[in-house]
Amino acid sequence: MDQIIVTGMKSLHGRISIAGAKNACLALMPAALLSEETLTLTNVPKLSDIVTMQVLLESLGLSVSDLKDTDKITLTSRTVTNYVADYEIVRKMRASILVLGPLLAREGRAVVSLPGGCAIGARPVDLHLFALEKLGAKLELRDGYVHATARNGLAGCYIDFPFVSVGATESALMAATLAKGTTVLKNAAREPEVVDLVTCLRKMGAKIDGEGTDEIKVEGVSKLNGAKHAVVSDRIELGTYMLAPAITGGNVEFIGGRRDLLEAFCNKLEETGIKISETSKGISVQQNEKRIQAIDIVTEPFPGFPTDLQAQMMALLCTADGISNLEERIFENRFMHAPELIRMGANIKILGGTARVTGVRQLKGAPVMATDLRASVSLILAGLGAKGETLISRVYHLDRGYEKVVRKLKGIGAKIERIK
Ligand code: EPZ
Numbered sequence: 001m002d003q004i005i006v007t008g009m010k011s012l013h014g015r016i017s018i019a020g021a022k023n024a025c026l027a028l029m030p031a032a033l034l035s036e037e038t039l040t041l042t043n044v045p046k047l048s049d050i051v052t053m054q055v056l057l058e059s060l061g062l063s064v065s066d067l068k069d070t071d072k073i074t075l076t077s078r079t080v081t082n083y084v085a086d087y088e089i090v091r092k093m094r095a096s097i098l099v100l101g102p103l104l105a106r107e108g109r110a111v112v113s114l115p116g117g118c119a120i121g122a123r124p125v126d127l128h129l130f131a132l133e134k135l136g137a138k139l140e141l142r143d144g145y146v147h148a149t150a151r152n153g154l155a156g157c158y159i160d161f162p163f164v165s166v167g168a169t170e171s172a173l174m175a176a177t178l179a180k181g182t183t184v185l186k187n188a189a190r191e192p193e194v195v196d197l198v199t200c201l202r203k204m205g206a207k208i209d210g211e212g213t214d215e216i217k218v219e220g221v222s223k224l225n226g227a228k229h230a231v232v233s234d235r236i237e238l239g240t241y242m243l244a245p246a247i248t249g250g251n252v253e254f255i256g257g258r259r260d261l262l263e264a265f266c267n268k269l270e271e272t273g274i275k276i277s278e279t280s281k282g283i284s285v286q287q288n289e290k291r292i293q294a295i296d297i298v299t300e301p302f303p304g305f306p307t308d309l310q311a312q313m314m315a316l317l318c319t320a321d322g323i324s325n326l327e328e329r330i331f332e333n334r335f336m337h338a339p340e341l342i343r344m345g346a347n348i349k350i351l352g353g354t355a356r357v358t359g360v361r362q363l364k365g366a367p368v369m370a371t372d373l374r375a376s377v378s379l380i381l382a383g384l385g386a387k388g389e390t391l392i393s394r395v396y397h398l399d400r401g402y403e404k405v406v407r408k409l410k411g412i413g414a415k416i417e418r419i420k
Pocket of ligand 1: 129168193308374401
């Protein structure tokens with residue numbers, strides 16, 4: 001299995017191009033099930049999760065173009081030949097559940113495996129099912145699969161989510177586009193990836209209002225058409241790479257990076273003493289040799305501080321001046337990176353849902369193990385700031401969400417290699 005070796009303490013300078021957002025793309029691809037015409041997506045990142053979604057959609061009868069030498073993908077769903085999303089694919093990636101709503105809306109039936117456990121928390125899919133039941137689906141859980149039917153089609157309704165869920169909002173949105181009548185989603189997710197899905201669905205002919213607020217209204221239509229859509233830029237990839245020069249010192253510009261999608265994170269980074277400026281092509285980060293200040297963060301749904309940047313921010317705060325408290329409110333088990341950072345000399349105590357990080361002067365390279373996507377990249381970031389060599393195992397997690405991570409970091413002067 002591949003490993004990554006990082007030799008730390010090199011200051012970083014140059015430019016990094018930000019790719020399209022993985023999590024936006026994973027919701028946009030299943031939207032192709034809603035139309036018989038072709039959906040063309042551009043700015044698609046080359047990631048293993050995108051390939052997993054491609055394989056899943058192909059298993060349902062979609063014809064999906066190859067992503068090898070391009071950032072464009074075409075998805076055509078003339079006929080749905082299979083309405084069963086198999087456990088063998090779904091278990092690899094939880095976002096597979098996003099085919100349930102569109103399949104049901106298009107075919108009136110769907111059988112989708114329950115995703116099962118996950119390293120960062122229990123992550124049930126009850127809110128997806130709650131929304132689809134409200135829309136009139138009959139659901140039955142049998143043999144680890146959700147069997148869903150809507151023989152007479154779905155019907156518009158009022159869905160008040162008990163708490164905010166990105167995926168459940170996306171499921172409900174897609175299903176509601178082809179339901180009879182009006183659907184209102186209350187306490188909907190406001191994430192940029194949800195807004196991007198709505199933008200694309202609207203291009204396909206859907207009638208939707210209110211995206212980016214907590215109340216979204218969908219007027220069902222009888223048919224959706226094909227469309228072309230460029231995937232929104234990846235705010236989590238941006239935030240992750242912004243932390244690299246923040247940790248090592250340097251000056252890096254992020255082409256295509258958008259501060260408006262990452263305001264809460266940028267405000268917190270500035271609070272530590274890091275300088276951020278907007279440029280004509282994106283955003284840049286400057287850090288001189290001064291020690292950064294400790295800060296407190298609380299992860300929340302958008303527009304709050306994103307849970308997907310908590311691990312990476314922790315890597316920065318390990319060497320801050322003072323004590324930082326990081327409270328994780330989205331996933332109950334998302335501190336798996338902490339014991340690995342401790343192996344590198346960090347001083348971290350987990351107290352329930354909060355990690356208390358007492359800044360040390362310097363981290364030291366060590367062999368560490370990645371447990372999930374964001375934890376893996378936080379270890380790379382920590383390695384960039386550490387003295388000596390950090391050897392990271394289980395790097396296949398990284399391939400799920402960071403395109404060309406080694407090449408991008410090498411391009412700004414990092415000493416990093418992927419080895420077999
Ligand atoms: C999306 O996951 C992202 N994934 C996650 O990115 C991200 O961490 C998360 O949103 C929060 O921002 C994709 O978009 C593919 P949720 P999702 O439903 O939709 C609970 C990454 O690293 N919940 O908003 O699955 C859930 O357990 C990843 O790229 C239920 O209880 O997240 C969590 O505590 C990881 N029942 C909270 O809600 C449900 O039916 C929010 O989850 C659904 C969710």
